[in-house]
Amino acid sequence: MYLKASSPEELAFARLIGASQDYEATVLRKLEECETLQPTAEKAAKWLVMAANQGSIEAQIAYATSPESTLGPRPDHESHEFQEWKRNASSYLYESMQKGSVDALSALANAYGTGLIVPRSVVKEYALQMTLERINPAYSSRKHLEELRSILTPAQIEEARKTSKSTYLTLTGNSPDL
Numbered sequence: 001m002y003l004k005a006s007s008p009e010e011l012a013f014a015r016l017i018g019a020s021q022d023y024e025a026t027v028l029r030k031l032e033e034c035e036t037l038q039p040t041a042e043k044a045a046k047w048l049v050m051a052a053n054q055g056s057i058e059a060q061i062a063y064a065t066s067p068e069s070t071l072g073p074r075p076d077h078e079s080h081e082f083q084e085w086k087r088n089a090s091s092y093l094y095e096s097m098q099k100g101s102v103d104a105l106s107a108l109a110n111a112y113g114t115g116l117i118v119p120r121s122v123v124k125e126y127a128l129q130m131t132l133e134r135i136n137p138a139y140s141s142r143k144h145l146e147e148l149r150s151i152l153t154p155a156q157i158e159e160a161r162k163t164s165k166s167t168y169l170t171l172t173g174n175s176p177d178l
Contacts, residue, residue, distance in 0.1 A: 043091045045070040052092055057101050060092035064117060089117045100171050102139065106132055109140075122148055123128050127163035134168050 048069055051059030067075050069087050075082050093111065096104030109128035111117040118124075126148040132139040149157060169175055 041072065052088070053060065055095070057096045057099060057104065059107050060096045061101065061107055064089035064093045064104075064111075086117050095116070097167075098170065102132070102135060102171075105135075105167070106139065113137075122151060123160050124163065126152060126157075127160035128167065130160065130164040131167045131171070134164065135171070 032131060048059055048063055052063040054137065063070060067082065067089070071081055071085055075085070090111070093108040094105045097108055105128055108118075109125050109132060112121045112125035114120070126145070129140045129145050129148065133142075152160065165175070
């Protein structure tokens with residue numbers, strides 16, 4: 001008879017039907033070993049930071065869009081760790097965007113809108129939102145673009161247009177039709 005206990009409950013059942021003590025010892029050892037593999041928040045944060053440092057676009061975006069994932073719940077925005085997170089998050093988003101990640105572009109546009117990672121800039125947010133719309137109109141809200149445009153001066157709109165054109169060229173290698 002073949003027994004496979006992968007949980008304490010299954011081990012208890014194996015005991016009921018007469019599993020040997022050697023079997024029980026082996027299963028208990030394996031269960032203990034498996035428990036050490038359970039991801040903790042600290043381990044997950046460590047792996048996320050490592051993957052982001054190694055250039056994984058997905059890890060860089062996850063790191064940048066969730067300070068809680070590496071700093072824990074309710075991080076202190078004035079702490080040295082949070083300031084370091086902001087520097088890394090900004091760098092990761094730019095790096096991923098330069099590699100062509102639309103998700104990083106979107107996260108960076110949002111970051112300029114909120115001012116959490118980078119200083120708030122309506123001009124830069126507008127420029128990046130325009131780039132998203134050029135890539136695919138479904139990636140940016142027309143209403144949001146109009147709201148941003150309504151608070152910018154003509155000179156700021158022109159600056160944003162130039163930034164958007166340059167960003168689009170960097171991302172796609174193509175010149176946008178303007």
